[in-house]
Amino acid sequence: MKKILALGLTAALSLSLLAGCGGGTGTPAETGSAGTDAPAAETGSGTSGSVYYLNFKPEQDAQWQELAEIYTEETGVPVKVVTAASGTYETMLTSEMAKDDAPTMFQVNGPVGLNSWKDYCYDLSGSALYGELTSDDYALKNGDEVAGIAYVIESYGIIVNQTLLQQAGYTVEDIQSFDDLKAVAEDITARKDELGFSAFTSAGMDSSSDWRFKTHLANLPIYFEYQDKGITSTDAIEGTYLDNYRNIWDLYINNATCDPAELTAKTANDAVNEFTSGQAVFYQNGSWEYGNVVGEGKLSDADVTMIPIYIGVGDEANQGLCTGSENYWCVNKNASAEDIQATLDFMYWCVTDETALQAMTGGEGAMPSGGAGMAFAIPFKAAPESSNPFVALDAQMTADGKTPVSWNFTTMPSEEWKNVLGSALAVYAADQTDANWDAVVSAFVDNWAAEYALANG
Known part of the structure; x- marks a missing residue:
């Protein structure tokens, strides 16, 4: 979510991992933007525009x-x-949007990102794509306008090599809480x-990997604080569960x-290679990593399954995976009216065409080339079930009465907030003192309030 430099402070604040798209108001091409009950324009039928997808x-x-x-x-x-x-x-979107040949199709991560990009988002409320959604819950709105449409629903947790876990004398049924996870991990250590193997993969803190901890892991204390208060966002996080955040971080890194x-020299590739080569039992990541x-x-x-990220809070026996969309x-x-229409047609094709749907939801061999598909769960009417077993596991957990942990990291104030938190986590990892953890708490709580205060004027 970055846009033209003129977006100033608001843009800087919305740098939330994915990018946030704002609701837009433009109504360039009417063709293909018919009401949800009207047939979509045939892809490519007379369209003279082009598509640029970032x-x-x-x-x-x-x-x-x-x-x-x-x-x-x-x-x-x-x-x-x-x-x-x-x-x-974020950086690339800002740069590309400032060009004459800007993206016609881009992504945002939720409400914070939307706040930066709403002036660039075409209103999709009358589009055929919007009519394909299985639920209005997957529409990102700016007032009455539909600024964005979620195209994938994902889950994350701790991916487990259950073959190694069994070699250590355990099964996933033995891990139903943070205390269980801690006991198993420390016994393996x-x-x-x-x-011949460790409990966890390396928690790399370079930019390819640190988002797993400064964003996805940090979601847990935010989620439980929001649950306590019955809210979905806040300008001032209290950090009620940051001791629990410290406990799970200590468990990972030690x-x-x-x-x-x-850890500052470790990458995402290091972690996945350690996991696939049998060097570790546990690997925090998501369904997209299948x-x-x-x-x-x-x-x-x-070999593999996924368990929730337990931090010692709430009804852990009935906790599910972290599930949502950014x-x-x-x-x-x-963009020009022709390019907007071409983009609307392409997006509609992606969620209705048999080949495109197979590519988006299928696994091994799903691409026409024979390559693996994206293995997504997508919220569109024509979509087949995803072939991704992590997606199926999330659905089964929910059917069994476990409560998914919602994605609240989209309310984090900015990408800069995450970067400061990530740096503090890395410093603490290298020297695990109370003073260094206090710096993590300050990065989490004080910076949250400061950035929202600046954003709100």
Whole structure:
């Protein structure tokens, strides 16, 4: 979510991991923006525009490039996909939006991001794409306008190599709380040399990996504080559960494949390689990581499962995975009418065409090229069930009465807030003193209030 430099402070504040798209008001091309009951315009039928999609997810770059080529071959409409490197989306979006050839299709992560980008978001409320949503809950709104549409629902937790866990003498049924997780992890650490593996993968704190902890792990204390107060956002977080945040962070970094002082040099690739090569039992990540841990030369479906991230709060026996979306498609209302229409047609094709749907929801061999699909769960009427077992696991947990943990990190005040928190976590990891943890608390609580105060004038 960054936009033109003129967005100033608001833009800086909305740098939330994904980007936030704001509701837009433009109504350029009426064709293809018909009411939800009206048929969508045929993709490519007479459309003279083009599509430029700035993609947030580097792990799905290959699939989007292939889909873009297929669509262009079928319709003659040029589709360019550019993918930002991990942790750089905000910066890249701001830079690209300042150009004459700006993205026509981009992403935001929720309400905070929307606050920065709302002046660039085309109103999708009359689009055929909006009519394909299975629930209005997946629409990101700016007043009466639909500024963005969630295109994937994801879950994250702790991915478990249950084959190694069994070698250590446990099953996932033995882990139903933070205390259980701590006991198992510390026992594995005590027998590390005997077992030949560690409890956790490295918690890398470079930009390719630190989002797992300054954003996704940090969601847990935010979620439980919001639950206590019955709110969905706040200008002043109290940090009620930051001791619990410290406990889970200590568990990760002190029972891992490397010394905590080495974390600033560890990357996302290090963590996934440690996991797939059998060096660690536990790996915090999400359903989007399925294709990176399962497949030829990796692990099998039988090897892996996912458990909730327990931090010692709430009804842990009935806690589910962290489930939600920070991936909202938005259309640049400042693009030409032809490009807006071309983009609306492409998005509609993505969620209704059989080949595109298979690419988005399928796993191994789902792409026309024979490559793996995106294995997404997508909230559209024509979508088949995702082939991703982590997605199925989340659905089963919910059916069994476990409560999913909602994604509240989209209310974090800015990307800068996350970066300051991440730096404090890394310093603490290298020297685990109370004074250094106090700096983490200050980064979490004081910076939250300060950034919201600046944003609110």
